[in-house]
Amino acid sequence: VPRTVLITGCSSGIGLAVAVRLAQDPQQRFHVIATMRDLRKKEKLEEAAGPALGKTLSIQRLDVCSDSSVAECMENIPGGRVDVLVNNAGVGHVGPVESISVEEMKRIFETNFFGVVRMIKAVLPDMKRRQSGHIVVISSVMGLQGIVFNDVYAASKFAVEGFCESLAVQLLQFNVVSMVEPGPVNTDFELKLMEEVSRSEFPGTDPATVRYFKDAIVNVIRARRPAFRTQTNSLYTPLVALKYADPSGDLSVRTYYRLLFNYGTLFHLSMAALRCLTCGCFRRRVTPL
Numbered sequence: 698v699p700r701t702v703l704i705t706g707c708s709s710g711i712g713l714a715v716a717v718r719l720a721q722d723p724q725q726r727f728h729v730i731a732t733m734r735d736l737r738k739k740e741k742l743e744e745a746a747g748p749a750l751g752k753t754l755s756i757q758r759l760d761v762c763s764d765s766s767v768a769e770c771m772e773n774i775p776g777g778r779v780d781v782l783v784n785n786a787g788v789g790h791v792g793p794v795e796s797i798s799v800e801e802m803k804r805i806f807e808t809n810f811f812g813v814v815r816m817i818k819a820v821l822p823d824m825k826r827r828q829s830g831h832i833v834v835i836s837s838v839m840g841l842q843g844i845v846f847n848d849v850y851a852a853s854k855f856a857v858e859g860f861c862e863s864l865a866v867q868l869l870q871f872n873v874v875s876m877v878e879p880g881p882v883n884t885d886f887e888l889k890l891m892e893e894v895s896r897s898e899f900p901g902t903d904p905a906t907v908r909y910f911k912d913a914i915v916n917v918i919r920a921r922r923p924a925f926r927t928q929t930n931s932l933y934t935p936l937v938a939l940k941y942a943d944p945s946g947d948l949s950v951r952t953y954y955r956l957l958f959n960y961g962t963l964f965h966l967s968m969a970a971l972r973c974l975t976c977g978c979f980r981r982r983v984t985p986l
């Protein structure tokens with residue numbers, strides 16, 4: 698029996714790519730419910746899905762910011778049964794804090810944080826009853842490490858990380874929560890944000906990188922025992938590790954400062970963190986979940 702996979706935010710980008718990838722699984726192991734806020738934007742997904750449309754992939758409306766929209770979508774799912782929930786919908790945001798109103802910040806949190814919470818609340822009771830299910834959350838490396846001018850976006854992803862980290866402990870006996878923390882796929886992600894250019898096609902990214910990025914999420918969904926955290930960009934891992942290597946926080950803040958102004962020093966510090974990893978002393982400080 699194919700597993701029902703509900704994915705949010707499938708009109709573009711990662712959501713669209715993952716939906717199509719799963720729906721086109723040669724062994725037809727998944728039935729994908731690809732959801733989007735605005736069904737007028739479904740054409741690109743329909744085109745990409747090809748013959749899978751109406752067979753292993755169906756499209757439904759779902760706005761993660763609306764209780765009634767989530768309820769309506771769940772009512773249309775036979776038995777309300779979702780085996781895998783992929784929380785992908787999210788909005789980026791950059792800019793100096795002074796220029797951002799609290800109202801605007803709440804809007805980011807409404808999608809990136811409460812959107813995830815709303816979806817998890819919608820599927821959790823049934824997953825607990827069945828004692829099976831899998832919740833995948835597309836977080837960000839910015840859910841583990843703040844980046845300059847991404848203050849609000851990073852905070853919203855940190856909120857998601859804290860929520861899921863706590864939930865994972867409770868859910869270990871029922872089902873699995875997995876975080877995917879994509880590193881920047883495209884080096885001018887922030888530039889694109891500022892220019893309000895569509896992010897869906899990952900312009901300027903080589904196909905190998907795009908493929909690797911999509912594979913990472915599909916592998917988490919397919920895994921029998923998925924890890925709690927999967928970072929798609931291994932180059933980022935030592936940078937994230939810096940904050941745990943130095944409890945005072947100086948090492949990570951200074952490294953990121955130097956990343957902006959002196960690349961050579963960053964490299965030196967990353968290597969230092971790696972050495973620490975190899976000798977084992979770092980491992981003792983970080984207790985993986």
Ligand code: NAD
Binds near residue numbers: 808
């Ligand atoms: P994207 O903008 O192409 O995709 C985000 C999707 O979410 C869009 O289709 C958008 O319409 C949808 N969405 C926004 N608000 C919604 C709502 N209220 N209800 C339903 N859908 C809504 O960008 P993407 O890069 O594919 O982003 C997907 C996820 O990956 C996001 O959570 C993002 O934070 C995360 N991420 C992306 C990158 C990257 O480099 N692209 C890096 C780290 C994390």
